Structures are given as structure tokens and as C-alpha cells.
Amino acid sequence: MTFEDFELDYDLLDGIDAMGYRNATPIQEAAIPLILQHKDLIACAQTGTGKTAAFVLPILHKIITTEVKHINTLVLVPTRELAQQIDQQIEAMAYYIEVSSIAVYGGNDGVTWEQQKRALKKGADIIIATPGRLISLINMKAIDFSQLQHLVLDEADRMLDMGFSEDIDRIVKELPENRQTLLFSATMPPKIRNLAHKILKHPEQINIAISKPAEGIIQQVYFAHDSQKEALLKQILGSGQYKSIIVFASTKEKVKSVYQMLRRTDMTTAAFHSDLKQEEREQIMQQFKNKNISVLVGTDVLSRGIDVTGIDLVLNYDVPPDPEDYIHRIGRTARAATTGTAITFVNEKDMYRLAAIEKLMERRIDPVPLPEVLGKGPEYRPDAKPQRHSNNKRSFHKKPGNWPHKKSS
Structure with a gap:
């Protein structure tokens, strides 16, 4: 029509x-x-x-x-x-x-x-x-x-x-x-x-097409330990296969860390996060649209509200906590009936998040073997459960007798 x-x-x-x-x-x-x-x-x-x-x-x-x-x-x-x-x-x-x-x-x-x-x-x-x-x-x-x-x-x-x-x-x-x-x-x-x-x-x-990525997106996952992610990222971006790239991280601290690492390469890179002034964010976005910046590292604020054509690769440095956020992240590529690639790094703690994404999309995402030089990554466990972390020195099991009690007065 x-x-x-x-x-x-x-x-x-x-x-x-x-x-x-x-x-x-x-x-x-x-x-x-x-x-x-x-x-x-x-x-x-x-x-x-x-x-x-x-x-x-x-x-x-x-x-x-x-x-x-x-x-x-x-x-x-x-x-x-x-x-x-x-x-x-x-x-x-x-x-x-x-x-x-x-x-x-x-x-x-x-x-x-x-x-x-x-x-x-x-x-x-x-x-x-x-x-x-x-x-x-x-x-x-x-x-x-x-x-x-x-x-x-x-x-x-x-x-x-x-x-x-x-x-x-x-x-x-x-x-x-x-x-x-x-x-x-x-x-x-x-x-x-x-x-x-x-x-x-x-x-x-x-x-x-509720909760389904565009057909033109090639989706891949690498099962990688945190210690392997930096070298893997450098190898993927250094291949020269992709010209316009967004790297997503879940926190601005991680964004800053990945940005500092990529700054030491020959790729033109910028970080996009909430600590920047509005005029700085607008300038970075304009440079990215004009292809003066090839790699943009950002949080989920980038997953909505930008419209840049020609993004070749969306790379999730870590798995987003919400499956819907994954859909929005990778939706930055393959826009307007074009094609693009979405790569996600999955560590042993994020297996359950990947499983939730696959359940939402009703399909598996193709795993890609790690380069041999990086060693072996974690095994995929689709039945993995969320790992609970606590800053408290003591932890309590979910047995009634092990919960702490108030002292009687």
C-alpha cells in the first residue's frame, strides 16, 4: 500500500x-x-x-x-x-x-x-x-x-x-x-x-508482531565469563565487519568501563549516560548519526528514542534484566526493512535471563563458539535460576526455623 x-x-x-x-x-x-x-x-x-x-x-x-x-x-x-x-x-x-x-x-x-x-x-x-x-x-x-x-x-x-x-x-x-x-x-x-x-x-x-524482533536481525549469543568479555569485544569490533555499532551495558559504571577500554583501541568511541549534560548528549548523538563516531556505548536510555539508520551491530555486553528491554535494544538495528546483527554476551549468572528472552520470542538464539584463544566459556543451562546476592554477612535459608527472631522483651 x-x-x-x-x-x-x-x-x-x-x-x-x-x-x-x-x-x-x-x-x-x-x-x-x-x-x-x-x-x-x-x-x-x-x-x-x-x-x-x-x-x-x-x-x-x-x-x-x-x-x-x-x-x-x-x-x-x-x-x-x-x-x-x-x-x-x-x-x-x-x-x-x-x-x-x-x-x-x-x-x-x-x-x-x-x-x-x-x-x-x-x-x-x-x-x-x-x-x-x-x-x-x-x-x-x-x-x-x-x-x-x-x-x-x-x-x-x-x-x-x-x-x-x-x-x-x-x-x-x-x-x-x-x-x-x-x-x-x-x-x-x-x-x-x-x-x-x-x-x-x-x-x-x-x-x-508483539514482542518479536524485526526479521532482518541476525541474533547471536556468546557464552563468556566476565573475564573473557573485554577480549571478545575487541576481537568482534576489530574485525572490521561492522561500521556503526551500539554497545549496551546495564549500568553507567559499566558503560564508563567499556568506553575507557575501547578508547585504547583505534576505534572512534563515545559513552552515552545520564552523567553527561544535555548538550553533550546531543553532540554525541549527532556525531554518531553523521558517522563521525563508530562505536556508541550506552545504557538502556539508548534503546528507545533514537532513530539512526545504518546501525550494523547492536552488542549487549551483558544481558538486559527485562526481556522486553532486549527487544528494544536490538531494535536499533535492521530498521526500516534493512538488516543488522545483534550479539549478546551471556555469563553463567545471566543464563536465566537468556532463557526468559527466548521464551518471550518463542525461539532459540544461535550460539557462536568462543575463539579458541579465549578458552572455554560457561555451558548453557536453560534451567538456570536467578542467583541471589546479599551484602549482609549472614544469609538465611528459607526454613522457618532459620529466620531471625526478635528478642522477647
């Missing part, structure tokens, strides 16, 4: 064509007609399927065919990176039409804060906002939602995971009841269905 089939505005189609869009993805094919029909929508789709365009395109079409020119659409997102990404995509799609947008998020300087307030007072057509910063603006009465037509919650599952449930409730109370509400989520746990029940009216539902 082509975008012409949706009968969108001709100037909007010019912008889509300039971006190289030709045929609609499954989520776009299913969602765009429903949004154009003013239906509330709950859509479950994996990352990298084109869901941003699925809601942006019909909303842009509706904005330019209506006489209301105030704040028309609010898009709520969990992170500043995703807010910036969506703002950039709107700017590209709306290149030939008169629609304005602004990304509103925290962690920036006073100048940016004032720019955001001025843009909101002028009445940007589309606001893409993180919940915390938006509530600050609401408290200052710096924003008028009286003419709002559309509310979009993107990556709603991650917003709830990050503790934004009360913020979302507060924001929704400020919005007109007569609006179209669109909820997009990668997963559909009960808490998302409860949220949808509260804020959507008779929604249509779309499910596109």
Missing part, C-alpha cells in the same frame, strides 16, 4: 516522498485510516516498525485541513531523546506545509526553557513533551490546551515503568474531554489496558 492510497494532502505527500518513504509499513497501513476517521486507538507494535509516522502523518493531514490554529496535538513521551526524535521527524514530514512543533523536556538551560515558554504562548501546533516538564508548565499556567484535538501517548509502557502514572493522570485532567486519544505501546501488560480504559473512548485495537 502506498501513501497516495491514504488520500493525504499533496504537500504532505511531497514531504513524505522527499524522506524516501514509498510503501506503508503494517502499523501505518492499519493505523492511518483509523486515525483519519477520528477513532481512538490502542496500538501495540515493536520498535522500528514506523509507528511514529503512523500517528504523525494523519495528524498533520488533519491539522492543515482544519481552521483551528492553536495547540492542536500533545504527544507524551518518556524521554527527552524520544521527544527530540519525534520533533525532528515532524519537521521533516512537514517540510512543505505550515505546521509547527516543539519538543518540551527537562534537563536544559534557562535559555531553552524560555524558548519553550515563548513557543507555547505563540501556540505551536504540536507539542512533544516529557510528563515532568509539561506539568511544570501547567503549574505556571504557561500553556493553553482549550483547543486541543489529539492526545498521543508514545511508548506508554515505558512511561508507566518510569513512574509517570500519576503525572499522566494529572495531565489528562487538564485536557478537553472531546478529543482523539491514541496510545502506542511495545507491550500490552494489564497496567496499559487499565490506562487505556481510563482515557480512551471505544478504542480500536491494533496488534503488530
Whole structure:
């Protein structure tokens, strides 16, 4: 199905064509007609399927065919990176039409804060906002939602995971009841269905390949002890097979450690974590997009909210604690029907996490033998159980008689 089939505005189609869009993805094919029909929508789709365009395109079409020119659409997102990404995509799609947008998020300087307030007072057509910063603006009465037509919650599952449930409730109370509400989520746990029940009216539902990675991703695992990971990483990245690489680690301390190790090689490397200032993070991301940096080492903040084409390899230095995070991590490669590779290092403690990932995807991930020079790695044990760690000097067995008792008074 082509975008012409949706009968969108001709100037909007010019912008889509300039971006190289030709045929609609499954989520776009299913969602765009429903949004154009003013239906509330709950859509479950994996990352990298084109869901941003699925809601942006019909909303842009509706904005330019209506006489209301105030704040028309609010898009709520969990992170500043995703807010910036969506703002950039709107700017590209709306290149030939008169629609304005602004990304509103925290962690920036006073100048940016004032720019955001001025843009909101002028009445940007589309606001893409993180919940915390938006509530600050609401408290200052710096924003008028009286003419709002559309509310979009993107990556709603991650917003709830990050503790934004009360913020979302507060924001929704400020919005007109007569609006179209669109909820997009990668997963559909009960808490998302409860949220949808509260804020959507008779929604249509779309499910596109829930919790399944893109077909173009080649998935591999190496069973490696922690002591083998650095040498293995150097060997994989030093092969010259991959040009644009993201290395994920689960903590910013691990990110810094891997970054320092890779700095001693001839690969251009940057670390991306929460200790960096916002302008530093934006500069790093731009350099990575421009291919001036070949290896980006980061935490799960990178797994959502960035849209970089041509990433050859996603490498999990350690297994993410949540199987869904694995899906989002590897979704950074093989975007827009391209191909890519996802490699995961699994130590003896993370066997159970790998088993949970395989259960979620309903498939095994192909193991790759370690290079002989590194020696033998741990054996795969799909029945492995989580290992409990305690900082206490004493440990207690789960027998009633071994639990500590209070002293009697």
C-alpha cells in the first residue's frame, strides 16, 4: 500500500516522498485510516516498525485541513531523546506545509526553557513533551490546551515503568474531554489496558508482531565469563565487519568501563549516560548519526528514542534484566526493512535471563563458539535460576526455623 492510497494532502505527500518513504509499513497501513476517521486507538507494535509516522502523518493531514490554529496535538513521551526524535521527524514530514512543533523536556538551560515558554504562548501546533516538564508548565499556567484535538501517548509502557502514572493522570485532567486519544505501546501488560480504559473512548485495537524482533536481525549469543568479555569485544569490533555499532551495558559504571577500554583501541568511541549534560548528549548523538563516531556505548536510555539508520551491530555486553528491554535494544538495528546483527554476551549468572528472552520470542538464539584463544566459556543451562546476592554477612535459608527472631522483651 502506498501513501497516495491514504488520500493525504499533496504537500504532505511531497514531504513524505522527499524522506524516501514509498510503501506503508503494517502499523501505518492499519493505523492511518483509523486515525483519519477520528477513532481512538490502542496500538501495540515493536520498535522500528514506523509507528511514529503512523500517528504523525494523519495528524498533520488533519491539522492543515482544519481552521483551528492553536495547540492542536500533545504527544507524551518518556524521554527527552524520544521527544527530540519525534520533533525532528515532524519537521521533516512537514517540510512543505505550515505546521509547527516543539519538543518540551527537562534537563536544559534557562535559555531553552524560555524558548519553550515563548513557543507555547505563540501556540505551536504540536507539542512533544516529557510528563515532568509539561506539568511544570501547567503549574505556571504557561500553556493553553482549550483547543486541543489529539492526545498521543508514545511508548506508554515505558512511561508507566518510569513512574509517570500519576503525572499522566494529572495531565489528562487538564485536557478537553472531546478529543482523539491514541496510545502506542511495545507491550500490552494489564497496567496499559487499565490506562487505556481510563482515557480512551471505544478504542480500536491494533496488534503488530508483539514482542518479536524485526526479521532482518541476525541474533547471536556468546557464552563468556566476565573475564573473557573485554577480549571478545575487541576481537568482534576489530574485525572490521561492522561500521556503526551500539554497545549496551546495564549500568553507567559499566558503560564508563567499556568506553575507557575501547578508547585504547583505534576505534572512534563515545559513552552515552545520564552523567553527561544535555548538550553533550546531543553532540554525541549527532556525531554518531553523521558517522563521525563508530562505536556508541550506552545504557538502556539508548534503546528507545533514537532513530539512526545504518546501525550494523547492536552488542549487549551483558544481558538486559527485562526481556522486553532486549527487544528494544536490538531494535536499533535492521530498521526500516534493512538488516543488522545483534550479539549478546551471556555469563553463567545471566543464563536465566537468556532463557526468559527466548521464551518471550518463542525461539532459540544461535550460539557462536568462543575463539579458541579465549578458552572455554560457561555451558548453557536453560534451567538456570536467578542467583541471589546479599551484602549482609549472614544469609538465611528459607526454613522457618532459620529466620531471625526478635528478642522477647
